[in-house]
Amino acid sequence: MEALQTVIDKLEQLEERYDQLSNLMADPNTLTDNDKLRTFGREQSELEPLITKFREYKANQQALKEAEAMLSDREMAEMAKEEVASLKIHDEELMDDIKLLLLPKDPNDEKDVIVEIRAGAGGDEAGLFAADLYRMYTHYAERKRWKLDVMSSNISGIGSIKEIIFEVRGRGAYSNFKYESGVHRVQRVPTTEANGRIHTSTATVAVMPEAEDVDVQINENDLRIDVYRSTGHGGQSVNTTDSAVRITHMPSGLVVTCQDEKSQLKNKAKAMQVLRTRLYNLELEKRQTELHDQRMSQVGTGDRSEKIRTYNYPQDRVTDHRIKLTLSNLPGILNGDIDELITTLQTTDQAERLRAAGMDEN
Secondary structure: OOOHHHHHHHHHHHHHHHHHHHHHHOOOOHOOHHHHHHHHHHHHHHHHHHHHHHHHHHHHHHHHHHHHHHHHHHOOOOHHHHHHHHHHHHHHHHHHHHHHHHHHOOOOOOOOEEEEEEEEHHHHHHHHHHHHHHHHHHHHHHOOOOOOEEEEEEEOOEEEEEEEEEEEOOHHHHHHHHHHHHEEEEEOOOOOOOOOOOEEEEEEEEEEEEOOOOOOOOOOEEEEEEEEEEEEEOOEEEEOOEEEEEEEEEOOOEEEEEEOOOOOOHHHHHHHHHHHHHHHHHHHHHHHHHHHHOOOOOOOOOOOEEEEEEOOOOOOOEOOOOOOEEEEEHHHHHHHOOHHHHHHHHHHHHHHHHHHHOOOOO
């Protein structure tokens, strides 16, 4: 009850601020100041979903009191009992919604993402698994009606992927993809295995919110840009001009290459976007490490060295080790049906954040 009262006190303060903002925006002095009007309007807009839900909660509380008062009336008792039960359920649902709205929002959640997949241990089999993961994310993005664009790739003739970097554009892309960072492991019998032995291979996935120009400022003097002829599978030349681009950011040591486009300008633009996003991600990782020192999240750190999921072909199952969730229908999952995994990771993360904020009790 103490935790609930703390939430109510916080909500009353925010409702008071919401009403204050209405008065401020109606003030003649504000109406003539576009900057102030915009600032107050943005703040009130951010508060509106929470205050609307809180007012619905208060109305439900009032209805609950009235229904409970009718329990002593013998003629109305049975009807009142049903009403009380229904209102109590709705009361809990509203408070759960309110608590989630009170949690600080990840400012990157609505951003587009850049995803990097790299083959790990396991040779060609690891490269084939990396290709499976890429197809899984491609189908998942299609289901969400998001746009996917390959920025850089290193693919062998057998369909094995050594490395692929792609962008996913769509509202909420990062809020869904961000839980995929880490080591993915596959257990299966390779087609080249004559004795039917199960092999274990890995691929690494890194998910980064796409940085905008305002997020990261890059000094051109800190860059070394090299151009060269792009190569295809096996190293053969696929272009007679120096269209491939390699950008080295000297202060951080980061190196980005791009050769997928025939235009040097397009390759440079894509390489700069990847570089900008990696630099932004470095800063994010630094902040997350500081936060992680204070709180260990159940869904993991997002560290690309952390084993997060196993895809077991012989047993037709996928296990997410962070939340101890095992699902069957591995072919469907590799075809992009990963909503249950993503949703469970999101709700687990929300529950952990509620505990950390002291709002996990009714």
